[in-house]
Amino acid sequence: MARASVAHDAHVAEPEAQNTFPTLNGFESKHYPVLTLPPEIVSEIFTCCIPPYPLYPPLAGPGSPTILTHICRQWREIALSTPHLWRAIAFPGSAMRMPLDDPLLSDLLSRSGSCRLALKLIAVPSESQWAVMRAHCARLEFLKYMVMTTTIYPPYGVGTPMPHLRELNIWLDEDLDSDGAQIAWELPLLHSAILNDFAAQCLILPWAQLTVLGLVRVYLSECTPVLKQTPNLEVCELELYFDLEVGNLSSVTLPRLKALVFKAPNSNVPSTAEHVREVLWVFITPALRILRIPERFLGPTPQSSLASFMTDSGCSSLQTVCITGFRKRVHSTLYQEALPRAVAVSFEDMS
Numbered sequence: 001m002a003r004a005s006v007a008h009d010a011h012v013a014e015p016e017a018q019n020t021f022p023t024l025n026g027f028e029s030k031h032y033p034v035l036t037l038p039p040e041i042v043s044e045i046f047t048c049c050i051p052p053y054p055l056y057p058p059l060a061g062p063g064s065p066t067i068l069t070h071i072c073r074q075w076r077e078i079a080l081s082t083p084h085l086w087r088a089i090a091f092p093g094s095a096m097r098m099p100l101d102d103p104l105l106s107d108l109l110s111r112s113g114s115c116r117l118a119l120k121l122i123a124v125p126s127e128s129q130w131a132v133m134r135a136h137c138a139r140l141e142f143l144k145y146m147v148m149t150t151t152i153y154p155p156y157g158v159g160t161p162m163p164h165l166r167e168l169n170i171w172l173d174e175d176l177d178s179d180g181a182q183i184a185w186e187l188p189l190l191h192s193a194i195l196n197d198f199a200a201q202c203l204i205l206p207w208a209q210l211t212v213l214g215l216v217r218v219y220l221s222e223c224t225p226v227l228k229q230t231p232n233l234e235v236c237e238l239e240l241y242f243d244l245e246v247g248n249l250s251s252v253t254l255p256r257l258k259a260l261v262f263k264a265p266n267s268n269v270p271s272t273a274e275h276v277r278e279v280l281w282v283f284i285t286p287a288l289r290i291l292r293i294p295e296r297f298l299g300p301t302p303q304s305s306l307a308s309f310m311t312d313s314g315c316s317s318l319q320t321v322c323i324t325g326f327r328k329r330v331h332s333t334l335y336q337e338a339l340p341r342a343v344a345v346s347f348e349d350m351s
Contacts, residue, residue: 035074043078049065050064051088053087054088054142056118056120059089059091059108068085083113083114084115085111086115087112087115087117088119089108089109089120091123102128102132105129105132106132114139116141117142118141120145121145124147130157140165141166142165144170145158145170145171147170147173154202155172155176158170159185165187166192168192168194168205171198172199174197174198182204183202183203185205187205190206191212193210194216195213195214195216196218197215200215200218200223207226207230210232211235211256213233214236214237215237215239219241224249224250228252232256234256234257234259235258237261238261239264240279251283252284253284254285255287258287259288259290259291260285260288260290260292264294264325278299278300280297280308280309281305283309284312285315286316288313289317291320292348293322293324294325294326295323295324295326296325296326301330303335303338306338318339319342319343319344320346321345322347322348323335323346324348325349326349332347
């Protein structure tokens with residue numbers, strides 16, 4: 001009886017399956033005719049395929065706007081006529097050269113139309129390449145420029161007026177023969193800058209209008225002349241080398257600073273006595289809310305250094321303190337005991 005029941009069920013189910021599978025097969029064979037979408041919709045879809053501006057997509061390969069031009073002729077035309085796809089460009093190259101001929105460079109820059117631009121250069125352009133790029137400087141909004149190998153001072157582009165530039169990240173090669181000459185750079189909208197040590201020495205930026213500043217691979221004695229010109233800073237990040245003598249430095253007042261971040265080269269390496277320096281005494285930051293600092297920058301008695309800093313700076317708004325890098329001198333609880341209860345203390349191993 002059981003076998004008969006199974007056979008009956010199978011006999012009944014067979015017509016149902018025949019009715020079902022054709023429907024599924026038909027469904028699977030039907031695709032939306034994407035080539036009939038209006039160009040405006042396709043353009044919006046393309047824009048969602050790359051990182052949001054001003055992040056830099058790769059210039060070629062997966063994730064690049066270029067790959068969208070390889071699908072079909074219709075989509076190629078749409079991609080090339082969508083300026084927002086081409087407004088953030090990370091040019092290829094090495095420290096020695098930028099392997100783009102002038103016509104291709106001109107074509108890439110022109111694809112963004114009248115849009116603002118974000119450019120990343122890891123090679124110094126040649127004279128002819130810079131002649132092509134100069135025509136687009138008025139549209140530059142974000143510039144990352146790594147000038148690591150050149151004999152020209154100033155390098156092409158450095159010092160050129162860029163009326164819409166908002167963020168600048170520039171590294172200059174310390175082997176450049178500057179003869180001590182500084183470059184005044186007219187950047188009326190600049191509010192954020194990241195500079196290495198040599199760039200900080202060579203460039204004269206509109207320091208007073210900056211709200212964000214990062215100084216990389218610098219000595220504290222190199223920082224203070226710049227920081228004294230930045231009264232409107234709200235965020236400051238310093239990667240410090242160790243000054244042998246810092247006692248003759250004068251304090252720096254940053255009345256609007258909300259976040260102060262210190263970094264140390266090899267901060268995960270155990271500190272020796274010569275690698276322990278107290279740096280907070282230089283800074284007076286009454287509006288500070290966030291502090292990140294390696295323990296070695298807090299001197300031989302880190303918890304006392306923090307407590308003195310809060311008192312001297314009058315930073316009653318301090319909310320979080322993060323101790324980074326290698327730690328060995330102070331038990332974690334002593335930090336919290338030295339600070340008001342309202343201040344949250346955390347620890348982060350940078351290794």
